[in-house]
Amino acid sequence: MKNLKHASFANPYPALTAHELGAALLPILERRFPLLASEFIGLFSHHTEGVNSSLVGLGSEFRLIALNDGERLNLELQHENSVCLSRTLALDPSTLFHEQLFGAVAQFINQLSPWLQEHHGLPPSTAFLGGWRCATHPERLNEPVIFTLPRVMCRISDQQLDFSCFHEDIWYAIDESLITFATDFTPTANPRVTGREDIPSCTDYVDNLIGLLNELAPTTADKVVIGREVKLTLERPIAPALLLRLIAPRPNPHYEYVFRWADEVAWVGISPETLLRKNGRSLVVEPLAGTRKGSHEHDKSARYRQELMSDLKELEEHETAAGLFFEQLSTVCESGSLSLRESRSVIDLGYVQHLKSLISGTVKTGLNVFDALAAVYPPATIWGKPLAACGERIRRYEQIERGFFTGGLGYFTLGDDANFALAIRTAKLTSTHIHVYAGSGIVKASDPYREWLETNNKMKPYLANEYVWNLP
Structure with a gap:
């Protein structure tokens, strides 16, 4: 893994909020980096304490997953095809599944956070995008938790866009031209x-x-x-991104998001x-x-x-x-x-x-x-x-x-x-x-x-x- 690289650009469209810029930037990055988009795309925009913010990520540098085989939870930190760290917890049928799941993840986070900071020089602000599935039927839930540290990430405020990237061969393609087309877009063909x-x-x-x-x-x-x-x-x-554009209110004082991993199923919402x-x-x-x-x-x-x-x-x-x-x-x-x-x-x-x-x-x-x-x-x-x-x-x-x-x-x-x-x-x-x-x-x-x-x-x-x- 290469050193993390950074670049910042002023918001060229001050009339657009971070939510709107994030929704417009995601399809641009997908077109520029199709291989990364096939690994993972994530967009998470939120309005917190009066401030708009958006995170857009592509590709998977590290992935944290929990796997459930019915008897054990197996937690792994994966980098490409290798497992960097792992932890296993035997499930107790007398204890609520979600309580055991998050308790196990809490312990695993205490292990992986210092490891990533010490061995890879990642700052405390490094963000994993993702979440967890609702285990109404825990016996059917093979992968209850998945979080991804993207290869390319953009943090967006109403004032500027801050890019970070792990790899030189990707970094060369990140420049101001990426955001010149990041304007609010209106669908040209509505879904039927x-x-x-x-x-x-x-x-x-x-x-x-x-x-x-x-x-x-x-x-x-x-x-x-x-x-x-x-x-x-x-x-x-x-x-x-088109579905999100169709459903999201403007301005949006709450959350909007898109998450898609390699299984080609996307989750889109405006919670x-x-x-x-x-x-x-x-x-x-x-x-x-x-x-x-x-x-x-x-x-x-x-x-x-x-x-x-x-x-x-x-x-x-x-x-x-x-x-x-x-x-x-x-x-x-x-x-x-x-x-x-x-x-x-x-x-x-x-x-x-x-x-x-x-x-x-x-x-x-x-x-x-x-x-x-x-x-x-x-x-x-x-x-x-x-x-x-x-x-x-x-x-x-x-x-x-x-x-x-x-x-x-x-x-x-x-x-x-x-x-x-x-x-x-x-x-x-x-x-x-x-x-x-x-x-x-x-x-x-x-x-x-x-x-x-x-x-x-x-x-x-x-x-x-x-x-x-x-x-x-």
Whole structure:
């Protein structure tokens, strides 16, 4: 591996935000470096504390993966065709899978971060892009975690673009001409969708929820999140960056991302929810739970907002999620450091509105971001409460494979900073289909058909955006 090289360029298009520049730069880099793009492409844009930032990466210099064979978790740091570091953990069937997964990754990170800094001279700011799949069926999940340190990376702010690269034969092609065409682009040919399939059908979905509600009726605080899928058939393949351009709002005050590894399946999303971000020892989570239609319903949006803020079912769902976060963070944060900075505020995404809380704290000395994830994931916003019972109920009543949907996508650095979006408002893109996912929190007061309508509303960026998908 060669020494890491750097170059910075001023943003030539000050009217464009980092989100817009990232989305425009990704296809340019794909065309310039097709071999790197076949290994990995990653785009992760976020709006944090009022600042826009975007990371764009191609190629795979190092890769961190967790492999699950049902009895053990095998963690590896890979460089090209060799394994640099590895660690194995025997799985305990009596302990929640996600807790064991992130606990193992936390220990592995403590090993690989100093190794990469000492042996390869990488700075603490070095970022791995990637995430983890949601293990609703852990026995089927062969690769629950994957992160990539790209061969080429561009960090974008609203003011400038900072490139880094590992190899001389790639570095020569990185110059200011790369960004001269990085303008906001409008699709010249909208995708054509030739078919739609709801998985499960509306009738089956409602019937499943009726069965689930019969189980929840005797309880007082249980919640289960049940997801569903809409499968759209494409007339011809489309690029992940194009799909992102079609669905992402402008300006976007939240997250947008594209991730694709060598299996040619891309995950594209515009999540409004911070699962967890860490800067130094400061930790923040921003749970969203409780939903109504948004400001796109012009004359009714104020009414929906008032309903959201007063509906007992929505309030119960939100308080359950926020309360569980607070309880879990207390195990990894310094005593007395937890603060509820926002409670039941409303964010309006246009197609839907959500209740939001913001909880912050100081991580205990000696713990890293994956120790924190072991405590808080899966959150009640995508799983439910109590955790163990929800996993069993999801396996019986949900009829989809989630993959990265409701997992986490983002980055962590060797210095243990991180930003992870909860992967909602997310779709899986293949050469022939767009698989759109949404879930809904089910409590004893839920109306099954209303939950179906809520998931429809959550899918609107993909199903009813400005470039309407017209079926013949």
